[in-house]
Amino acid sequence: MNEPHPAPVTPDFSHDLEDVAPLTPRQIFFRRARKHRGFLFGLGTILAITLLALFAPLLSPHDPYAQQLLSRLQPPVWMDRGAWDHPLGTDQLGRDYLSRLFYGAQFSLLIGFTAMVISGVIGTTLGVIAGYFGGRLDLIITFLITTRLSMPIVLIALAIAALLGSSLVIVILILGLLLWDRFAVVARSTTMQLRDADYLLSARALGMPRWRIIVTEVLPNIMDALIVVATLEMAHAILLEAALSFLGLGVQPPLPSWGLMIAEGKDFLLFEPWLIMIPGVALLILVLSINLLGDGLRDISAPEGRA
């Protein structure tokens, strides 16, 4: 009765209940990126601002330095007395505000990007060395990081800029040399987590030179985390540049830095508040979209850890 059970398996069940083929990391990245609104907004806005900055000479309706003393402090087009010849109005010297805004984007992006690259190189080097070699080197570098964190950077940046005399290059150097701390902290901790990973141990067992292990095995694996830091530090550098320029110790007039435009507009805050509102909103949007891009990258590469 219970003896003759059916002959083993004719139909092939082996794929019956399995999932679809697993996605590659790149496919997962794009799939998640397409659905992440903050990331898309940030990316789109940054691309747009970069294009505006690159093509500022073509897009600007006027020469950003040309003073028209007869049409000083003309309000933007949506206010009374506004007119289409100057869509965002003119400043206290009659310069076209929209053109200055386009050219100002060049300074924000240039300074933010180069300062970020400099600090990224310094911080990553220090952090990877500390994390990979550990021991005494780690103690020294950790101490350097602690010291750097204890310095009032705004004050030091201002003092140096005041003593050296400010210029574009000096602003970039000051920011680049001051903002490496977060790179170092993140590079150090991520490298430490990697150090004992099996593939690093096997690379070491194979006798690969240490610098090659660092370049070929460590760096690619901590890149995700570093790119997120890079976006945040670029935003940080842009804000600090604006603050320095606002205090008169950053980009110097007549160059149209957004921070400097706010400083120049400050004297007209009673009756022409749009003079500070427009560059301020521009800064806000730029920094916001860089931050959203960074947050988005972090969510996409590690969706669990929304900190």
Add this chain to the structure above:
Amino acid sequence: MSVFLLKRMGLAIVVALVVSLFSFFMLRAAGDPAIAMAGEGATAADIEFIRQRFGFDRPVAEQYLSWLGGALSGDFGESSYFAKPVSLLISERLPVTLGLGLAALVFSILLAVPLGMLAAVYPNSIIDRFALTLSVLGQAMPNFWFALMLIVVLAVWYPLLPASGNAEWRNFIMPTIVLGYYATPAIMRLTRSGMLEVLGADYIRTAHAKGIPARNILFKHAMRNAILPVVSIASVQFGYMLGGSIIIESIFALHGIGQLAWESISRADLPTVQAIVLVLSLIYVGLNLAADLINAWLDPRIRIA
């Protein structure tokens, strides 16, 4: 515990010393301080006089040691602008800045901690979205611009508050909001993520399994563990706020140490700038030390170890 404490204090002192050393040499490397202090149109004789008067002709190492020796006994030399001891200037101005920093910190914690907790308890709710928006905006907004916008709205369009000066407490409202909002995103994000992590912890499930009401679990089991990292970040943020006070105090014309720093920089008053760098970094390392101690007191794992 006491070994832990001593180590921490030793480290804090060394860090402060290195910061002072660094700033001292940097300010000298950045240019001839005598020329900067003499200002434009000074004669060679003026510059030479200043050089000798402030000892810039001596080797830098010697200058540093004698400055440090003085600083240890509270003597930071004389301001080149006010012809007053720097220590006196700082002690006059410091209370304003500390008061502002403290008010801003309290404002920030009162805003950030409850919002962060609510956001964690109701993730993806309207309140979570609101908290996220607030923190994203706070991180992107240049604080000097926020200060100016507050002045436009609260002092010009609706004249509710005085725009500048430090005559009365109402002068401190706008600076407190600006500085406090600056620290809010970091504190709120950390509260939220800490709370989320703790709420997912096994011991929270244990408490639920014991039949303890959710409110007790939140306030007893979750909050204490979630608040630990917030203590550290709050002290770090207080340090940042003191740095940020340079800009904010000069906008609102508050006579604090930040405004003094800014004025001293523009007057090339080197002794004052140097002293302020040291004082600010001392406060900063002191705060970190305090945070470590509070953490040790709150967290039995550190306390015993």
Add this chain to the structure above:
Amino acid sequence: MTLLKVENLHISIATQNGILQAVRGVDLDIRKGEVLGIVGESGCGKSLTAMGLLGLLPKSARRSADKIEFLERDLTLVGAAELRAIRGNQIGMIFQDPMTTLNPSYTIGNQLMEGYLHHRHATRKEAEERAVYLLNRTGITAARNRLSQYPHQLSGGLRQRIVISMALMCEPELIIADEPTTALDVTVQAQILSLIKDIQEEMSAGVIIITHDLGVIAQMADRVAVMYAGNVVEAGPTHAIFSAPKHPYTAGLLSCMPDASRSGRLGQIPGVVPSLIGDMRGCAFRTRCPHATDPCRDDIPVHRDPGGHSWRCTIASQPAGATGS
């Protein structure tokens, strides 16, 4: 007397990739003074089943059941406050990892007494006496001094004894132990298991013990429910299941168990557990089953024998040779 009766329990979890049907129609019952073992591989839904009984599920999870009857009360119908009054009071829980189930910020005493103070409205003195009594009972030396210690000061074995004491504070009628020994050293495991067994006999409480370890089942359980992919595939008295498994999965599991009286290779079940996302029809084990046939794709009948043994398979009786004996 039936202590707990569960009918058609479903638990689903919303994940990024879709709805995970983690528990798919589980039936269980346990009588007073009985130890029920739930066994299965990780991910089969056994822990979720246990958590689901008390409503201790993550927020992303949804539970539904025809009935979860505990001492004549249907837990699917009671309100949150009434459920809280049962949790920790009439049903005690013992969790897997004693390193993480205790709050690092509070003393042992505080955490032991918390539930007792809450449910019994007892004085601190009474709660303390009860805690000291239980710490002694669970074999902890210097019990009174332990009350002021913090979890990180104790070893894993001690902590698990404390977690057990905590579950016993209010003399529960039912104890649910979720992998109570998995995180412990092998030598400690045996001690903890016999402690649970002793206490269960002493208090004549019902115990549900969840494990992936058939050895634990053999030592502890009066009856067993074998779970696979969110379903109970076979249930019955322990001796019946061990001596004559009816479901090919149970047979496979048993052949994976080392046995000193047997020589030769240890068995293994080929393949992996299928994804539980989305709906599934038919037997979930058919992708790995040596006896799979076309009817396995359809709804699977449940067979019962008079001894209380039931199994869910297209084959009405256990095929020869599957145990490898």
